[in-house]
Amino acid sequence: MSSKLRPNIPSQLMEAILDRRCVLFAGAGLSRGEVEINGSTREQALPTWSNLLIVLLDRAAELNHLASAEASRLRRAVKDKKFLFAAEAIREKMGAREFDDALEKIFRDPSLRPTHRHQLITQIPFAAVITTNYDKLIENAYARSGTIPPEYSHDNAPDVISALSTNRFFILKAHGEIDRKDTIILSERDYRNMTYKEPGFKAALNTIFISKTVLFVGTSFNDPDVNLVLETVTEAFSAKGTRHFALIPSGDMGSEETQHWREFFGIQFLSYKASKGHPEVDDFLERLSVEALQDS
Numbered sequence: 135m136s137s138k139l140r141p142n143i144p145s146q147l148m149e150a151i152l153d154r155r156c157v158l159f160a161g162a163g164l165s166r167g168e169v170e171i172n173g174s175t176r177e178q179a180l181p182t183w184s185n186l187l188i189v190l191l192d193r194a195a196e197l198n199h200l201a202s203a204e205a206s207r208l209r210r211a212v213k214d215k216k217f218l219f220a221a222e223a224i225r226e227k228m229g230a231r232e233f234d235d236a237l238e239k240i241f242r243d244p245s246l247r248p249t250h251r252h253q254l255i256t257q258i259p260f261a262a263v264i265t266t267n268y269d270k271l272i273e274n275a276y277a278r279s280g281t282i283p284p285e286y287s288h289d290n291a292p293d294v295i296s297a298l299s300t301n302r303f304f305i306l307k308a309h310g311e312i313d314r315k316d317t318i319i320l321s322e323r324d325y326r327n328m329t330y331k332e333p334g335f336k337a338a339l340n341t342i343f344i345s346k347t348v349l350f351v352g353t354s355f356n357d358p359d360v361n362l363v364l365e366t367v368t369e370a371f372s373a374k375g376t377r378h379f380a381l382i383p384s385g386d387m388g389s390e391e392t393q394h395w396r397e398f399f400g401i402q403f404l405s406y407k408a409s410k411g412h413p414e415v416d417d418f419l420e421r422l423s424v425e426a427l428q429d430s
Contacts, residue, residue: 141418144404152259155261156260156348156349157346158255158351160264160272160352163412163415164255164352164415167249167411169247177411180267180269183359184215187217190233190236191209200224208220221321225321234315241268241312250416251352251415252271253278255351261301266309266363284304287306288308288335325362336367343367345376347376347378351380351419353382355387355395377402378401379404381406381415382406383406383407384406384408385408
């Protein structure tokens with residue numbers, strides 16, 4: 135791969151990885167990639183929050199839970215990025231059971247497989263992995279590598295703090311997991327309950343962003359799930375001490391936005407010129423893995 139397409143690995147990032155002070159923030163982009171099923175290769179991708187809401191809308195309409203006018207109104211809400219409102223309205227119309235069944239069909243699809251990117255992250259000595267993804271692909275990738283790490287959600291704040299204090303690796307499903315649908319954060323009510331009923335989770339996230347270097351991979355800073363996490367940890371960013379990093383396609387963010395994230399959140403963007411399938415992400419993770427192995 136041409137050096138023009140690949141960002142350099144900052145020494146500060148590599149030092150944090152080798153010292154086991156780096157936490158990976160894994161976004162939906164990690165699920166994108168080719169997977170092999172029964173000897174054939176196919177492209178796999180799970181929906182982003184906005185795409186997920188459209189899928190749920192289509193399902194609600196198919197089941198005659200939404201009139202045409204209601205469906206159009208909610209589509210406009212999704213287009214206007216009123217995601218929490220739209221999710222709440224869709225769940226109310228579908229009913230909790232059918233809403234959960236629809237999520238199950240998407241995120242427990244038996245054809246889903248960990249991608250090459252998932253396997254690569256298991257080879258890098260991260261201190262922990264945070265993800266807003268509901269699926270089990272990260273956990274399955276670690277299981278394939280011979281490791282079954284503890285898995286926490288936003289209702290396990292004391293366990294997260296304990297793991298951080300003893301330097302134990304863990305996976306944090308920040309917005310819940312498909313096996314525990316009561317933990318899933320998708321609607322306005324879900325987010326409100328998490329914010330007011332689980333203040334310990336906010337403290338746990340702040341601890342991570344204050345004490346660790348966070349590397350964002352497969353995330354978009356326009357995605358609501360990422361922004362909700364960052365809103366939760368505003369106190370951590372006010373410390374102005376820890377540098378964080380994000381691997382993103384060039385062109386995703388203008389210079390003013392880049393400056394904003396750097397100055398207010400301490401996030402340095404590592405940009406790559408994206409080609410089809412974003413193989414540049416795999417290349418970056420492979421280089422992290424090789425450097426970590428050489429220096430271990």
